[in-house]
Amino acid sequence: MRFLAKIGLSLTALLLAGVAARAETITVATVNNDDMIIMQKLSSEWEKATGNKVNWVVLEENVLRQRVTTDIATKAGQFDIVTIGAYETPIWGKAGWLASLNDLGDDYDYKDVFEPLRNGLSVDGKLYALPFYAESSFTLYRKDLFEKAGLTMPEQPTWDQIAQFADKLTDKSKEQYGICLRGKPGWGENMGLITTIVNTFGGRWFDMEWKPQLTSDPWKKAIGFYVDLLKRDGPPGATSNGFNENQALFASGKCAIWVDATSAAGRLYNKATSKVGDVLAFAQPPVNVSPKGNGWFWAWSLAVPSSTKNLDTAKSFVKWATSKEYVKRVGETAGWVAAPPGTRQSTYDNPEYKKAAPFAGMVLKAILTADPTNATKEPVPYKGIQFVAIPEFQAIGTSVGQAIASILAGQQTEDAALGAAQDEVTQTMQQAGYIQ
Structure with a gap:
């Protein structure tokens, strides 16, 4: 009986591992700005590393806001990741419409994200979106x-x-x-x-x-x-x-x-x-x-609706797309002048970025003093x-x-x-x- 029980447990573990390893497709709604188009191009790297796929819904700004608001408010679950900003995030987070993003791990380096952005995208100490780029x-x-x-x-x-x-x-x-x-x-x-x-x-x-x-x-x-x-x-x-x-x-x-x-x-x-x-x-x-x-003061940010059925995969993508490593990949592939601005101290400490973007100091000051x-x-x-x-x-x-x-x-x-x-x-x- 113990042997059969062990076989049963082993089969269960294998099945659970198979479910966990099964590729998922997430749907990302985003705005048709240049920074997001770069993210779309680089997403194949995340897909290759994880085995998952991304279905992109790229929309003009006004249309994006209408579609995302309707989906979130009705909990329709059409999108696994939404591109929203400093206006929607606190309101929707407080309403319970967004998943918390405080659990992405120590390697994410939350403290590297500028404090005004973290505060602006939080409710009661919980982050409900992470900034992709910020602006004044x-x-x-x-x-x-x-x-x-x-x-x-x-x-x-x-x-x-x-x-x-x-x-x-x-x-x-x-x-x-x-x-x-x-x-x-x-x-x-x-x-x-x-x-x-x-x-x-x-x-x-x-x-x-x-x-x-x-x-x-x-x-x-x-x-x-x-x-x-x-x-x-x-x-x-x-x-x-x-x-x-x-x-x-x-x-x-x-x-x-x-x-x-x-x-x-x-x-x-x-x-x-x-x-x-x-x-x-x-x-x-x-x-x-x-x-x-x-x-x-604005931050185009990535958030995960609480209605998603692919929570862990969605969080994995958000972690990748808003990380220090992602900023580095943009710099290496599209040129440092195209790196997402305004989000992380490490970007502004990088001599390559400062050389390529002589306006960086002025931009950062404008964001942090708004x-x-x-x-x-x-x-x-x-x-x-x-x-x-x-x-x-x-x-x-x-x-x-x-x-x-x-x-x-x-x-x-x-x-x-x-x-x-x-x-x-x-x-x-x-x-x-x-x-x-």
């Missing part, structure tokens, strides 16, 4: 065009100065536009930039009683300035241009100035993917009456620089983004669009119980 925002410009026009970009420009420079550098007959800015509607597209403009004009989304402020003077001045500037000096069809579209315009030499994500620096400095690598220069993001909230708890001139009841850290903001931000895009497209007046947005947001906040 800054002003990119073409120093050759500035020198030719006899202009000097200050280290800390104002929005009025940016407008003056853009006016002088616009030559639409040559398809040379003084400025490119996000116009595509979406809480993470045009509103990511617009909220920082509103911050510097002294505005805020809500007062201390959660009453919307969309018809306040700072909002009206900020939106009026933004719309007028893009109409005068921006490219045609600006309402179709988000991050990727403006990056392509700038890389092809059609923008004199672009205010956007610091993560663009590596791609634009890379002469293999950019025509302006030799003439690229950087300054701080513009300010107006207030310096607060002029540069945003303060989501002190981003507005007047006091507010929320955290966030380019977003409001409440569940309702995803819908609110996208709706307001559409209203502002309608102003830019000439479909509505500023007063009409902001007035309607004010009413809609007020109703949403009432229904959610923030205000009576």
